[in-house]
Amino acid sequence: VSQVGLHSQAGATVRAVRLANVASLASFNKGADIVAQGEPAEAAFHIVSGVVTTYRPIAEDREHVISFLFPGDVFGLVVENGRYVNSARAVTPVKAYRLPWQALQSDLSKDIHLESQIIVKLLQRLRIAQHHAFLLSRKQALVRLAMFLQAMEQLQAGRGEPTNEIYLPMDRLAIAAYVGLSPAAVSRGFRSLCTQGVIRARDRRHVKITDRDAFNRLIAAPEPDLSC
Amino acid sequence: VSQVGLHSQAGATVRAVRLANVASLASFNKGADIVAQGEPAEAAFHIVSGVVTTYRPIAEDREHVISFLFPGDVFGLVVENGRYVNSARAVTPVKAYRLPWQALQSDLSKDIHLESQIIVKLLQRLRIAQHHAFLLSRKQALVRLAMFLQAMEQLQAGRGEPTNEIYLPMDRLAIAAYVGLSPAAVSRGFRSLCTQGVIRARDRRHVKITDRDAFNRLIAAPEPDLSC
DNA sequence: CGACCTTTTGATTCCAGTCAAAAAGGGTGG
DNA sequence: CCACCCTTTTTGACTGGAATCAAAAGGTCG
Numbered sequence: 089v090s091q092v093g094l095h096s097q098a099g100a101t102v103r104a105v106r107l108a109n110v111a112s113l114a115s116f117n118k119g120a121d122i123v124a125q126g127e128p129a130e131a132a133f134h135i136v137s138g139v140v141t142t143y144r145p146i147a148e149d150r151e152h153v154i155s156f157l158f159p160g161d162v163f164g165l166v167v168e169n170g171r172y173v174n175s176a177r178a179v180t181p182v183k184a185y186r187l188p189w190q191a192l193q194s195d196l197s198k199d200i201h202l203e204s205q206i207i208v209k210l211l212q213r214l215r216i217a218q219h220h221a222f223l224l225s226r227k228q229a230l231v232r233l234a235m236f237l238q239a240m241e242q243l244q245a246g247r248g249e250p251t252n253e254i255y256l257p258m259d260r261l262a263i264a265a266y267v268g269l270s271p272a273a274v275s276r277g278f279r280s281l282c283t284q285g286v287i288r289a290r291d292r293r294h295v296k297i298t299d300r301d302a303f304n305r306l307i308a309a310p311e312p313d314l315s316c
Numbered sequence: 317v318s319q320v321g322l323h324s325q326a327g328a329t330v331r332a333v334r335l336a337n338v339a340s341l342a343s344f345n346k347g348a349d350i351v352a353q354g355e356p357a358e359a360a361f362h363i364v365s366g367v368v369t370t371y372r373p374i375a376e377d378r379e380h381v382i383s384f385l386f387p388g389d390v391f392g393l394v395v396e397n398g399r400y401v402n403s404a405r406a407v408t409p410v411k412a413y414r415l416p417w418q419a420l421q422s423d424l425s426k427d428i429h430l431e432s433q434i435i436v437k438l439l440q441r442l443r444i445a446q447h448h449a450f451l452l453s454r455k456q457a458l459v460r461l462a463m464f465l466q467a468m469e470q471l472q473a474g475r476g477e478p479t480n481e482i483y484l485p486m487d488r489l490a491i492a493a494y495v496g497l498s499p500a501a502v503s504r505g506f507r508s509l510c511t512q513g514v515i516r517a518r519d520r521r522h523v524k525i526t527d528r529d530a531f532n533r534l535i536a537a538p539e540p541d542l543s544c
Numbered sequence: 545c546g547a548c549c550t551t552t553t554g555a556t557t558c559c560a561g562t563c564a565a566a567a568a569g570g571g572t573g574g
Numbered sequence: 575c576c577a578c579c580c581t582t583t584t585t586g587a588c589t590g591g592a593a594t595c596a597a598a599a600g601g602t603c604g
Contacts, residue, residue, distance in 0.1 A: 168443065196435075197432070204425065206435055207438065214393075214394060217446055217449060221382065221448045221452055222372060224453055225496040227496075227559080227560090228560095229559080229560070259582070261582080261583090268452065269560075270561055271583075273561075274583095275583060275585080276560090455591085456592095487550070487551090488551060488552095498594075500553080501592055502551095520550090520551080
């Protein structure tokens, strides 16, 4: 009997719930594919440790990142005609519970509290997906990067981690595929934010927001305002 | 006692469920604001007839459209700190049940079948939001428009309506705000699709896909391919 | 028929894409 | 510890497509 913790993203309640009697713990190496778009959807996954991206291939060596997922998150839920809509890949080494659909559904209909938690989680995911679309509707590279950092910061805060520095587990290519820019534009954007004094990068994966006002101004910017 | 039907978007089961004992039917004129971003979230809404958009204001006379919602859809669910994250407006005259949160929650925890239906609906919405983000990640205007038409067609099919012609209830400005282009670019894009013979527009709100192959090729296009 | 709003069209500007090359990391084995 | 290779990231020069602004055309409703 596996006891799987459903961590509320708000970090408040970490209620342990019997999710599935037949959940098995699986491990994946960094960069490993976990599920592929179009495959028959046999199971969902509940992340125990590590970071996962869901994405859609666009062309050879080109893809769109849909989400970054962290411990406590579930993926493999978005299904159409019994097949996965998105692919998933481990960004770091990952451990995750494999939850076969069948068992999941029977457990769902048994435990009403579990359903409520799923609803809460889905609403969070919906909110994040809408924020992502909002981000992508902005055309300026700097604004997109700032909104991306904002999102990562909020996720980090929701996990109860310190928020004075933002940790980016993914590489620049993944960031580019998430914010809808070329890797070159992402690089230039980060540099621009640094030289403007808005952020300070300890290394490629650790960023600190040094000018919160300018940062917020950038995100709220209705029109190109690159003053200073 | 109001009986509110939760229409499956797949159009299959239209199971009537006692959603809330205190649901009241509200009417809104075309263009009327229904909820505003930042307001205390007191109720969700269940659309009976008409079309609604949810959106976020960016600046004066500038906004980002998050979703188009149809009869059977629910909105006002995405909440943060007890306040609406998105605004909502009637695109056409709208009738909708107003579902106070309190009553909704008590009904939710009572009826387990209702929870399941909500989960299904949220998964659909998540899928659509992800598709929207995917759309916005493509940079070519023609591709975005084609993907938009595809989405509208699928929604229409899901409602069980005839699909030989796509009906667009919203104006060009709303389309522009959804696909992340300027109104000018949307106009040019439609014209381009027409002259290329990909679509045929009976009038501004009725579009027919006349060359399905070219249409699909456009959506799948990995790189600029404006041949023909 | 006329006033107003929506949509289209035209000319210019600008930002990000692209391609290619250089630089910086990261990991491995000597 | 260093030399090496390979991957990731940055930088540079050029191109292209959409934004912008403004003006004209088309629709709608009184």
